[in-house]
Amino acid sequence: MYKPLVLVFLLVPVFSINTRCQREAGNTNLLIFFKKIKANIKKKKILFLPGLLFFSLSIDAQLFPTFGIISNEEKLLKECPFDKEAEAVYLIHEAVSNYNDNYNLVTDHHIRMKILKEKGIRYADIIIPFFSDDNFESITDVEGLVISYDEKGFRTELKLDRKSIYSKKVTKYHSEVRFALPSVKVGSIIDYKYRSTMRHYGGLEDWNFQEELPVIRSTYLLSIIPNYEFSYLVHKSKMYQAEVKSEPKSGQVYFAMNNIPGLGYEPYMDARKDYLQRVTFKLSGHDNTSSGSGYSSPGSNKTKYSATWQQIIQEMLNENSFGSQLNKSLDGTDDFIKQVKYNSDDVQKIKLVLNYVSNNMSWNYINSRMSPDGIKSAWNKKSGTNGEINLILINLLKAAGLDAHPLLVSERQNGKVNKDYPSVNQFNTVYAFVIVNNKNYYINANDRVTPTGIIPVDILNTTALIVNRKSGVLISITDESLQYKDYINVSAIVTEDGKVKGNVYMSSKDYARAERLKKYRQDKEKYIDENFHKNMPGVLIDSFALQNEQDDSLMLIHRFTFQTALQQTGGYMFLPANLFTGFETNPFVATNRFSNINFGYKQSVSLNAIIQVPPGLVIDALPKPVKLVNEDNTITVTRQIINDEANSKLLVRINIDLKKSLYIVDEYEPLKEIYKKMFVLLNEQIVFKKN
């Protein structure tokens, strides 16, 4: 019984402050600073440089001098000044990264939070994730304090007990340090710090100023390893100030931001990451004149830096777990490839290979752009990461004689690619890219529902990198002709005793085909229930059949019959006009919105219904003909109901067209309004009366 509530909570979180991130389609929404930092110091000198931080317990106190020291303001704080509804607030999140004698990346974190509401107490259960694979990272020196004040303002302080700190292995690659801070009540301040030690600077992570909860002050001080050059990018909204100080001499850079509201999840939000106030880092250069570098990138011994997209392509092609995986022969595929080659149609070849790979490989729940253990091993295990499965696909496509290349992509949920900032870390996985008869094919073997030749929805309107020595290039993936398209045809008969029964014939094209098939395959019963039962309470759906499920060049056809009793009140009978369009619940109820609304694709749904009216009933009221259009003409809803009295028929026509896939956050207000009107309109019913 609690579940629906929790679900609602998870799906539709909300912000009281609308920080309007500016954004245009295709560009990143945040203002960006792009700088380089470099430490011009030689290894041996490090030890004597003033200002550098060395890590021993005695210096810890200086590291975070305010640890355990609460200001009067913090003590008195009852609510977050810029988010009065917040359950808890970060008073401080500060961190310092530096290297030690072994050139490890050592990052000390200090977090201070105040619990403001009952619901916020859960934030006193702390989880610190880290990369434990191959002992790459360790978490040590965890210390925690809980500071509370009684009514008279007297301070009590409780320490986190070392024995109550646990470590838990989560997957092959990740572990977590977990602990619960003791004796936490509303008004308590929790103060904790810990040290992360990573084997090298390859683990350098983004610094997020913004969290799910509001943050009052967030600072980060980074010291760069000698002889290396890192570049950083500050992503921030115009609304906020960020302080950036860099000291090239010591190779240090410092970032700070104040008063940043929390950022949660919203319906049709694309990538949360794109909205976070943050700094990203990337290695951009290495001074090769000096020796003794401590840094090597994960998975290779070579120094890694990228300045242009072309360089990234070269690096990826030279990469053991990527480029070297593109020309492998896979066990037991020779016969299959021979068969494929008999086929003269290249598109047919793609379909055959795709089918073969989808059927042979299962996903192991790990996402990657590369193949850490090699694709031969994945192929033999019949299981691999999403990246591995597509690298296998590329191999087999090439073996079949097709011009196939890897395509590094950033799926919509991973966020926008910044074209001016070449970095492989912007991509989350790899697809196959094939050109046949001058047409581009973007293929993801893990997708299984997108018709071949259609851009998979996860990469529609995104930027990707073709990895190819000669013709490698950054491309924008877009196709104006594609949309989510449903044609719904209904023919129904109303009987004098107030029943309605009819046939439905629905054709779904492109993304409608893909999305519907995906949901249908996940759970057939649930699919029918959510898509067709929900439309009319008490409706009986029968003879449900799906056509063209296998042939992806055709529209997906649904056929079924339905039957239900009409609602009756005092001689009136009611029939909904909005039959099976799927537009039943308004997703945009929230008053405030923080992120853009990204539907992913354009949509067009049209309903044509012919309703036979029996002689014993007359039409008392018909919903009016309406055309609802928003200001920029990107949303139109038209409804027309014609009473063909001569033939005792009603002709219902509803068209819903959403001609834009992305609305920026500033457009939310009008979008919300038109959605509200649309749902009111769609709810209107046909009224019959007994003759």
Add this chain to the structure above:
Amino acid sequence: MRPLFFFFFSILICHSPAITQNISYDLSSISEAVKKNASVIKRYENIVFEVTDLDRASLQVHKVITVMNEDGKSALSFSVYTSKFETLEEADVKVFDANGKQLYKFKKKDFILMSFGDGLVDDVKTNVLNVSAATYPVTLEFKYEIRFRGILNYPRYQIMVPGAGVEYSSYTAKVPRNLDLRYKEKNIFLSPTINDDGIYKYYKWVVNGLAPIAFEEGAVNYWNRYPSIFIAPNRFKMDDYVGDMSSWTKFGLWYGELKKGMDVLSEDRTVFFREMVRDAKDENEKLKRVYDYLQKNFRYVSIQLGIGGFKPFPAIFTDQKKYGDCKGLSNYTQAALNAVGIKSYQALINRQYNDEPVDPSFSYNQFNHVILCVPLKKDTIWLECTSNTLSPGKLDITTENKNALLITENGGVLVPTPRSRASENIFESVTHIQLKDDGSGSTMSSINAEGEYKDQMQYVIDEKKDNQKSIIVNYFGFKQPDEFTITKKYGAENLMTSLEMEIEKIPEFVASNKMFINPRIYKLWSQKLPPGESRKLDYYFSFPFIKTDTSIFKIPEGYIMDALPKAKDLKSEYSEYTTSFWYSAAENAIYSTAFLRLNQHKIPAAKYAEVKRFFDDVLMHDQQRIVIKKK
């Protein structure tokens, strides 16, 4: 809802070694009865469970299944839970196509190890293997072995799972004579053959040719409702704790031993509690104060460690940390009550709303939670120590209707927990709607909520405003408001909430000179029950309840009533629904009232169709309209 506090795994689907040669992959040999409507067929299964000592055992499984079609694809994902006490020794999985040709094989190293459980701290892992199928049918052969070092639950013999037919399956338990074992058939008549070689006893169950039993939504856990054999030890050992499960009394003694000495408070804390209740007029009052203190100062944190999650943290520890899991918090509350002279008992329970009560005649560990039972002079009070919101004496739907094992000085005593009552879960709402002639209006609802509804309303009140709005609209089914305020009026046993809204369009629709209005501005009932004509398994609602609604529509000047929905009066053995509608000319207002009651949460399969029809009728009836028209 709290996550469960300790996990006890019985191997969900079991199997074992021996003869491999004569397993046929040929589908034509399967009888029609086994095949019909089966998405998975267990072709062959041989499970051997061998106990060598109090805390040493092994489980060897050899199993062949054929997945017939995509509906059975979940059988292609295979997982084994392991912990400090259970390890997966080896595993060998082979995959064959429809012609019996081996496609590929997997070893233990191909399994993915993942942590399991949503607690903050626990030590259980799951070993997962996902097999992909190019085409169906596909046949999988599993061989694996699990070792136990410390064992409390003997692996259950799960003969059937939803949607799967069985050709042949057997389970052999080999156990030292001096230990022996106990068993209980569930939903099947099946006796083992029993042999004895002087040192070991052998129990063997065999089944052949079982037709599949379909999955039904809203039923109890399948292990309670599908054919299986529960197998339990007499004596056992976990870490250094030896126990005896041969009776509820003795099992209670074991747990009593685990928690012994844990319920002691420091001297000053004892004094603290005594001070707290010094002027309390009776035991009830004392208990209330202690429970209230607990609810305001302690929080639930899931920590599943120690003897498979059984041993509570000492009261002194919980007192310092002000957090704990259900064992720790129950133990602490017991200690606090002790300090003020109130005797209480910790009680083990299987927490889940649709779980069956444990069987008094078969002592077997199915517990996953601890609550506290306080026998006062007049009444017995149950305390859910992990809740910050429940009233003292109230359990929630997950622990009502069960048998709890009280841990007394003399061992375990099985006692039924209170039954869920409709009269304890009340949602009462009165709404005044001021309708304007453009269809807009302002509304004012007063909602009285008790029991489960109190928790729901509390949840809404604590949310941020936009979340509140989304819950009001999407969960309760209110019209989308332009403006609203929600305020908590008062609350102890109950919670009064007032909800004021401004709504742009109150009628469902306005046509020419009429307005068509829903009988209420929210949905009294919105759950669509699963199909029911031939249901085999009992259906479980979350909880029984009473909902009443009075909606008063003040209609705009110039409008009069045109038509009202017909009053309804539906009654069944399990439920009742009445509505009434009238027009008050004096006030120019329409009154709409409704009453809906569900008497009990569990509906026997034979009666389900009737109940399903009832709720379908309620859904339909709620779709009627009030019609008003211009004069």
